[in-house]
Amino acid sequence: MQRRTFVKGIAAASIMGMTTTNIEAKPTRENINNSNVLTGNEFFLDIDYTPVNITGKNAIATTVNGQIAGPTLVWNEGETVTLHVTNHLKKTSSIHWHGIILPTGMDGVPGLSFDGIAPGETFTYKFKVQQHGTYWYHSHSGFQEQTGVYGAIVIMPKKKEPFYYDKDYVVQLSDWSDEEPMEIYKKLKQMSGYYNFSQRTVGTFLDEVKEKGLSSAFSDRKMWNQMRMSDRDISDVTGYTYTFLMNGKNPATQFKALFKKGEKIRLRFVNSAAMTFFDVRIPGLKMTVVAADGNHVKPVSIDEFRIGVAETYDVIVQPTDNKAYAIFAQGIDRSGYAMGSLTPNVSMLASAPRMDPVPVLTHTDMGMNMSEMDQGGGMKCSSGMEMPSKKSMKKDKYADMESQKYPITQLPMKRGLNTDMMAMSPKYRLDDPGVGLRNNGRMVLTYADLKNIYSTSKDRKPDREIILHLTGNMERYMWSINGIKYADSKPLEFHYGERIRITFINDTMMNHPMHLHGMWSDLETGDDNHLVRKHTIIVQPGAKISYRVTVNAKGNWAYHCHMLYHMAGMFRKVVVA
Ligand SMILES: [Cu+2]
Known part of the structure; x- marks a missing residue:
């Protein structure tokens, strides 16, 4: 997989100019300032088909204002924004403002909030912005989000924020496939493991035997088989079809965030993928998480975080050396990664660290508690094995939450x-x-x-x-x-x-x-x-x-x-x- 991602990246790099446009940010302290940013109170967004070449193959994306990702919209807390969204597609479209508190008619979900935007029509959204932080927008129609209808939202706060930074970047993660989303969906319906090649083989079984002994490896395997599940079922759709993007760039073309040594850099991570959870780290740097889903949190210093589909995290980093750092976002199933560089110089690019091994689901992930297995607990499965189910709820550290009535x-x-x-x-x-x-x-x-x-x-x-x-x-x-x-x-x-x-x-x-x-x-x-x-x-x-x-x-x-x-x-x- 790693090799495949690399090869795809090279192919895309060799046809530069055909890749989607995404100009590097030139941020100022309180203002995300790049050519892919729209600011103000009135916005014009056009949803349309756009030819792209992300993997080395020509494909047709659906985009906002011709770009993947769409423009970052910068709003101001307390102001009213007006957004004219025109649908140039042959199908109904929509924009939903994810995480934004607004009247139901402005929420953009066809069939629930409004009728959707018919082909050729314009819908005008208008609402007061009552919050601040990092959010995003996307189509809520069909699978249009998979083919490019998404972008970031940054809302400038009324009050000064409780932390300092010198530069500000949006880091928007996504997954792209040259396959039609409907094709992907059909394949999943026919065979849910279609894109998952990490499932165990005879070879891995023999390794397990060496490691655990025959009977224990066999009973493990038997249990999973009886449940008709795989302990490698981490993702439904994988790097086999996906190329993972950071601000619309693949790992070869790389998004670049510039810094001067000693500066504090705010990175606003947005997971706009259709199906991919990412595990994000910047090897060599601690990240201080300052906001989750747009809201300030007590700063917490970490090496890595998992970002689920649709979540956002704001982190602050302070590069100490004059070198390029990898902003590394590996897919949860390790079938590929999105990557960019945090660099003092656009010509200086980081190289990717090794991906972690393919994760293996454990009994914990099945809702079992091994320490309780003897007394009961575990997972029940309609097709076969049933675990003993005598109850024994031991007090745990979340007993308070458990006992709320x-x-x-x-x-x-x-x-x-x-x-x-x-x-x-x-x-x-x-x-x-x-x-x-x-x-x-x-x-x-x-x-x-x-x-x-x-x-x-x-x-x-x-x-x-x-x-x-x-x-x-x-x-x-x-x-x-x-x-x-x-x-x-x-x-x-x-x-x-x-x-x-x-x-x-x-x-x-x-x-x-x-x-x-x-x-x-x-x-x-x-x-x-x-x-x-x-x-x-x-x-x-x-x-x-x-x-x-x-x-x-x-x-x-x-x-x-x-x-x-x-x-x-x-x-x-x-x-x-
Ligand atoms: Cu789900």
């Missing part, structure tokens, strides 16, 4: 063909960096490290709780919530003015980045005095997570997994009345 609103749940597994002992795993990042010798950010910089001790306690299971059937590539896919579901009813606790239990083996439109998600990380405010929350495989939502926005809202090919089923309409 609110009136629970029962929601319909269907187990059947739509679900082929179930986490028997789902745990809060906020301090778990996740599959592939555990014990890697680096300081990896976890949700437990995220603390709102402002106190939330006066925030209302939840009035009630709803529990939602993230469910799926890998074999049929069907995703759902509570075993019910969107098409068969009833809307979730939230009451205007209430505070609701949402608990997700992930019954699948994949990470799902859950995104609620229109309202903030206040994540419980074990410290009620500093609930961290997010718009997208990763629910790890076999895990459980809780957050609180103040229901302060009337209307219809989308609530869904942000993995593009999971969305059709793993989606709910929320009605606030």
Whole structure:
């Protein structure tokens, strides 16, 4: 895979000028200033087909203003913005402002907020900007996001921020495929492992035998086989078809962020990929995380962070040497990477570090707790093996979160063909960096490290709780919530003015980045005095997570997994009345 990515990169580099335009930033302290940035209060955005060559092959992208990524929009907190979006495609299109608090009619979800933008038409969005930080926008129609309809949003704060930096860059990560998204989706439907070549072979089995002995290797294997799952099921769509981009550039053409030695550089990471989680690090530099999903957090110094699809993180780095540093974002399944250089000189480029080994899912990722295996717990599977299920909930460090009791609103749940597994002992795993990042010798950010910089001790306690299971059937590539896919579901009813606790239990083996439109998600990380405010929350495989939502926005809202090919089923309409 590594070699393939490299080869693709070289091919693209040799046809420079045919690659998409993306001019290097020339930032100033409070102003992201490059030619791919639009500032002001009124914006004109054109969605259109654009020929691109990202991999060495000509392809047609759908773009905003002719570029991948689309222009970075810079807004000012407190001002009203007007955005005229014209659709030049042959199909309905839309722009959704991800993470932005606005009236439902401006949210840009066809069928929920408005009718969508018909071919040849212009829709004008207008709303007051009530927040600051790093966000993004994307099409909410079909698979247009996969083919390029996305860009970053930077909102300048009214008040001075509680940290200092000299330069400011957006680092927007994405995944590009020359294949039509519908083709990708069809292949996944036919064979969910189509793009995953990391699954175990006879060779790896023999290695395991050497390592663990025959019986233990065999029983491990037997268990996975009985569950018709693979412990290498990390990503559905991989570097086999994807080229990973940083600000529209592949690893050969490289995005470059310039610095002078000693300067503090703010990097605004945005994951605009359709399907790819990235593990981001800058070898040789500590990163100080200062914001998550646009909101300030207590600064935390780390070596690496995982960014789920649709999340954003702002970090500050201070390069100490006059050399090029790699901004390295490897795909969660290690099938490829996006990369750029943090460099004192545009002609000085960093080389890529080695990718980490392909991660292997563990019992933890299946919602099992090995220490409890003897007494019960584990994962139940419709097709075969059933784990003993005597309950033994040991007190753990998230016992407080575990013991919170609110009136629970029962929601319909269907187990059947739509679900082929179930986490028997789902745990809060906020301090778990996740599959592939555990014990890697680096300081990896976890949700437990995220603390709102402002106190939330006066925030209302939840009035009630709803529990939602993230469910799926890998074999049929069907995703759902509570075993019910969107098409068969009833809307979730939230009451205007209430505070609701949402608990997700992930019954699948994949990470799902859950995104609620229109309202903030206040994540419980074990410290009620500093609930961290997010718009997208990763629910790890076999895990459980809780957050609180103040229901302060009337209307219809989308609530869904942000993995593009999971969305059709793993989606709910929320009605606030
Ligand atoms: Cu998902």
